Amino acid sequence: MALIIPPGWREVAVTGAAQREIDTLAVLAEALPDDYAVYHGVHWTRVQQGVSVFGDIDFIIVAPDGRILIIEQKSGFLAESAQGLVKQVQGKARNVATELTEAVQTLILRFAKGGGTLAVEYLLYCPDYHLKDPASAGLDPARIVDASRRQQFAAIVREILPLGLPDAKQHEAVERFLRNILELIPDASAMIGSAGEMVTRLSGGLATWARQLEFSPFRLRVVGTAGSGKTQLALAEVHAAIERGERPLYVCYNRPLADHVRQLVPPAGRVTTFHTLCDSLMRENGKVPDYSDPGIWQRIEHALQFDPLPPDWQFDVLVVDEGQDFSDAWRDAVLRLLKPDGRAIWLEDPLQNLYGRAPAGLEGWVTLHADANYRSPRQVVELLRGLAAASGTITAIDAASPFLGADIEIFSYPDGDTAQMLEQTKHAITRCLQAGFTRPDIALISYHGRERSALLGLDRIGPHTLKSFTGQYDWFGSPLMREGELLVESVYRFKGQSAPAVIFTEIDFDALDERVFRKLFVGLTRAKLKLVLVVSESARRSLAAD
Template sequence: MPQIYPSGWRELAVTGAAAREIETLNLFAARLPDALTVYHGVHWTKIENGFSVYGEIDFIIVAPNGRMLLIEQKAGFLSETPEGLVKNYPGRTEHVRQQMLQMVEGLAARFDKTGGDRLDVDYLLYFPDYKVKNPALAGIEPSRVVDAGNRTRLVELITALLPVTAETPQHGRVRKFLGDVLQLTPDASAMVGRAEELVTRLSQGLAVWARQLEFSPFRLRVVGTAGSGKTQLALAEFQAAVEAGLRPLYVCYNRPLADRVQHLVPAGGRVGTFHMLCDTFARESGATPDYSAPGAWADMEKAFDSAPIPPSWMHDVLIIDEGQDFAEPWRDAMLRLLRPEGRALWLEDPLQNLYGRSPVPLPGWVTLHSQSNYRSPRQIVDLLTAIVPDTERIQAASPFLGVEVDWLVYPDNDAVAMAEAAKQAITRCLAANFARSDIALLSFQGRAHSALLQADRLGQHTLRSFTGGYDLLGNPVYRDGQLLAESVYRFKGQSAPAVILAEIDFEALDDRAVRKLFVGMTRARLKLVLVISDRAAALLRARLHAG
């Protein structure tokens, strides 16, 4: 198999993006000699710019002697005109031969400026769906065209133009030149939307078959790992209830998750955390909570649990999310809001139990297990598999392998070094073309013990983080900033394309530390950077090697 740069193209095949180019890469991977090197631009350029690696070039293949072959692939129909063969796009027309020759000349001219031997370069035009009727009219040398009539000879023609010989110094110069010119690094903006769309589609499987279950009364407990589709199930259940003219109630533990779900569901139901419901119930009952008073939340819980429930607070569907964080009395308080014939779903993940609570008993409920993680890249899941308990094994179901997890290690108890490492982590994410809005900076520590979450900025980056305060209506107050900074506790239930898990420090890799690592690391959809202390890194690596 030849070397193919960059990697990761197989994972993208399932999205349907660049399908014809990936088909060609599969052909190259299966049939080209090992000594050749293939450069491509399949998923590192934005869709609107095509999938070219350089200008209009889709593939560049380099032989051991440094000889280079440029391949331009044009799928679909082409037009043979008096001006030559053209490809029509909305609002523009491309002259195939003219553009190819410009690319060949331009690349050769740039290589000449590096000094040394001249670039030995050739080209092929590949039209997998179109048969050229009149090569003379098309203005293309027939020996440099592979069309629908002779497409099965593509590999044969490539190997004829690039014979495998001994490697020469020119090969190294060409490889270095291409590395400098092409700069084949991920364009994260092109990947973020596609990754989110694909993962959402895959994880909706739980929402489809879980809702096909029938039993009465409908009491379903779903024990699902991170990224298994619990949120999609909750949204589908909420949506179906509203469409049926019923009143759904979604309740979770974390306020940021409740705020996010509120924006995703249609009007016609109620969304909130358990304590948000306590607050709303108290205000509708004529009481104004005093959040400055000791025990304010506990007092509201007691009032909510004991007061009569008015008809306006009864619901047809009850969805409990983050059930592993609920206390047993909360279960009873929530079930009071459900009509006897209503549906109830309890969604939980034992590995995300960060508060050490015992599982809430749900006698008589049907339990469904889902251990497939569709959201996290497989490299992250593989890493976690080595540290989570054998009883909680998770399955890597994402189509994305992902990039290597970055480790930035800082000296123990050195807050300055930790902050510098966190800044470096942000720089790495930005260098990989993630936007600031794609990045979540998560602290392994709680807000009260986090230096990062007390800061307004980190270097040149302003941080948007929870201040710990609430306004008069009980809404959390945030600092203004460009980059989201949260604790691993508050970001549970959410995700981001790029996650920096910072301030990782522990003296023992115990159950609590493993759960916090699991929660933080499974928030990442594409890229993960760990900012970790020396001692924690040593303990984690020892566990990984032992596994």
């Protein structure tokens, strides 16, 4: 079975043309030997306009000797014209042969910039359309597989790209080249506790934009909405610094986010929360923090601001994630740790400011705005736009996900009725399971923190055991979690993460204002595919008034 990059494709819930591509992946995975790799979802696009720049390639197959075959799949109806084979995309006629030829040339030229030569074959796959005149398509008819030859597709692929003698050096160069183009970076938004590591790529998006900028000193502030790729950018910066032999420091506010990012970063990269960083400096300077002291938090923050820094506490790259939760004093404390000629990136989303803190001043920094949400289904973003208007919140969110998403389901319970809230939450879990999601795919998110939540302290809900934070840490500083099948977290702790299916429960408020909208924004944007809301009657009336 061929290696599919990125993995996790069998678990993706898609429809339409995307489902046709998943079907093709299944055929390629089964038909090709183990030493072949199939890269999928290769798109070079301008995110703002969504218009193709160099063409789009659906699959790139790499043989053991480094030769590649690119496959462009055109599902659905095509038009045969005097100019060649044409596909209508968003009302525009696109010449298939021209796109495919440009894509081949683009790959060859990009690879040549590194001093190498790339052997590229191509294939056009039209599984739903019978070509009347293959010779008029503008391509070699032997390199076109239409509906009449669909059953021979796998055999034709093997014929075009036969198994030759392995060439480890060329194969490694091609693999490195493709991974660089694809920007394959671990996605820190994957649900904590998930057994598999989710991998994603931003299609010409935030990670690419930010890393192409040049200025000195490098001080970049990214104001990006949820799902725009801020944490992917952070990981790209950390990995790039390590590859250069430099020392990167990643600092965020939220402990669960730091714990998960730490799993995705090599040991050479330091990942920490702000307060853990404060604690570490005190201990390195011979002071043991006394957490029974009511003023301990101010003391450890003061230490990071003013205490002497050990020699190895200077970093080449500083990434601050969740910058909206940092004060001016915190800003100054972490910037002390950056070398004078170091590289700093500050990532923030004002709509995820749940603590009402004033934004940190970053005068003189270059600012990049990223308003496209690639993660949340378009239905979720449309709902948020309406809620923003109703709450008087000024915001610009672009629905950039390829998924419309399942209908958002809302279950309500009488105000103050905890038993009914739990009953409706159980109902929501059942609905997600019926929709085909497994328990590891589902996250229960409470609108309240630990002090007010009736859900976060439970070991189970109905037949489902719950995995939740106990509020305590072990001797090594790791959070102690209750064992269970379903993850349950507060909206505060689940910032920066996501899950395929999210049940946002215990939503209880009287009036929709900007503070409430921010909590709703954080909770709703955690869902990748399915969203269920469990709300009080008062909250439902406010939502219905939108």
